[in-house]
Amino acid sequence: MEPLSFGDSFLVRSRGSEWIPIKEAYLIEATEYEWFWENISFSILLMQGVPLTYRKAEGGVTGQFMTPFQSGHLTFTVEQHAYGTYVYPDDRKMTAEQYDMMLLDILDEGAVCFDHSGLTIPISTSGRKRDVSWAQWSYIDHGFKDLVSYIRRFLEHPLKRLTDQETSLKREQIKVVTNRTSQWLERHYAQDPSSVIPANVLTYVRTDTYNMYENRVIKRYLLEIQSLLVTYMHCGLSDVEEKAAKYGGLVGYWLRQGIFQEITSYEGPIQVSTIFRKHPVYRLCYRWFDGLYQHGNERIGFEYPFPLKDTFALYEIWCFMQVMKLLRKKDLLKNAANLYKSTLDRFYLSLAKHKGSHVSLANGHHLYYQRVFQYNSDRFYSFTQRMEPDITLESNKGILVFDPKYRVPTNLSTALGEMHKYRDGILIRAQETPAVENVFILTPSKGQEELRYFQEWYHDRYRMGAIEMVPGQPCNPALEKAVVNFMQSV
Missing domain, CATH: 3.40.91 (Restriction Endonuclease)
Incomplete structure (x- = not known):
């Protein structure tokens, strides 16, 4: 992604480096920078809505700022004009993937070392469980932002397919006589030579429908996570309960959308279809929900929550x-x-x-x-x-x-x-x-x-x-x- 910039007159540098235009700068999170602007006619400079202090220098004004401890877009505002740039991740900070690895490593070793604890309780170590666990909540908590993106893209462009729907039409409204219509007329009226074509004829109309297999599976997944979040809303940890209520409200909002009113939830074993394998949005949705239950050591958890x-x-x-x-x-x-x-x-x-x-x-x-x-x-x-x-x-x-x-x-x-x-x-x-x-x-x-x-x-x-x-x-x-x-x- 090409970062937006002020132009060539706004210069930045980290400690001990040369001045460069901000559009060429590679800003890193949680890092202090000096800035210099060849303009002394402005009244206020904001970074993410927060005023930056500055002092006059030869040829302009200068000051310092520290980038947030998270990557993403960074906005500077001058005289109600907004300019954007981008803050890149610091390689010192743990990624979400490393977070998952650490969490699973801890739970795995915790389950193994339980054998040396002298305690007795049945410990399940199978690969998939539908019960709640801290590992599962961690997966939901720091992955929910991704799910929001996937469902939003799904609602913007859901797939649909053509289906034949049986209906009764007036004979003058029928534009094309299909084989099914002919068979229906022969079955009910061909044996009577004196009969005429009835006023209403049973025919089949091809219509678009969202009630296809993949959409039904996604609705089932949303209903499952909605029920799961209700459990977390009563787990006894205040921060988890608050977040679970917020996430549950958003899932309920999705399920109230018109497309899901038309779709019936799928029941039965779920198969990985071609669409789930190849469609960019449906594949991401399926993988997210598939990972929701891949936390085998659900009976060994944490006494204290550790947010990302x-x-x-x-x-x-x-x-x-x-x-x-x-x-x-x-x-x-x-x-x-x-x-x-x-x-x-x-x-x-x-x-x-x-x-x-x-x-x-x-x-x-x-x-x-x-x-x-x-x-x-x-x-x-x-x-x-x-x-x-x-x-x-x-x-x-x-x-x-x-x-x-x-x-x-x-x-x-x-x-x-x-x-x-x-x-x-x-x-x-x-x-x-x-x-x-x-x-x-x-x-x-x-x-x-x-x-x-x-x-x-x-x-x-x-x-x-x-x-x-x-x-x-x-x-x-x-x-x-x-x-x-x-x-x-x-």
Whole structure:
């Protein structure tokens, strides 16, 4: 898509780069830019309706702005004239596909580790379920915008087909005598020689109808999701209930459209027709609804909701589950009961701050999620401030710290500088010596600078560094080495 622009007189630049016209700029979300306009006669400049501050400079005016933390269209308004450009995604931010991968990875590992929990409840792990689950709600929540687009396009240009409809017409209104009309006349009047053509004749008229198979299937899907959203409206989570009511109202609005009044809902097994395979809109609709029930681990859910804007929280949990998966494959996992919380017939992954969520490992080791260290802690304590590293692997003699940070590929030095407080500020109470053996940042992107932080020699020399962890890719050997070395050395 070609971004709109101010023209050549409005210039922008990021820190340390050259001035370029905004129509040539590649704006990235959540990034600060300087702007310069060769015009001093305007009164106000708005970005997305918000005034930008500016100051006079030689030859014009200048100022700064920060792009929103989301991609899409960006509008500047000057003297009631609107100019548009486009903000492109930041490769540091998780995509919706990576979000799905993380969520499913967490639920899959949660179901597998349930065997080590010592708890007893039937867990279903089949591929498709019609019951509600957090994975399914997440799919609905951050995919509903796509569904709105698909249904809108469907309502604009629905397919229809010709069908023969039986009707009775006056004989003078019949323009073409079909074979069916002739057969009807012969069957009812040909045996009586004295009979004449009746005033009304049964014939067949070809008309357009929307009541075709694919449209009936889509109506069935909409009725199903409408019923599903009613269930989420009474799930007990206020934000989910509010969103489900909003989505349900929109689905009800779609079903009240004229086209759906003519269509009858399809009943029976659904087959993938040629239209569902090849038509651009119908294919997207079918794929969206087909994915609605592909959440097999519906009985293992989350105690707390994680919206897409809080992907960093989900990334932290995903990294924790990846470390636990690595330990499980090494046959070091003993008991994971502390990760689960039961309510009625359902178990939840209960991972949150101050919950003391941990996994018991072989040889008396433990894996903690967001362990708290403070001055009055028992075995390990902080002699300065309260500390909460995201992931800690602990033995009786030492600690290995992992700190997931999914948005730091261009600022790793600052992030690693913060890691010093963990490495040097957490002590073994009995010996008053540093407890942390190594500390590593986990990040989904290396960026373009400071690649030495990811290299093995750096990890060995300084006992800290960064490890790349990307959803959808195999476990990084550097993570495995750090975990195995710690388990064998302390």
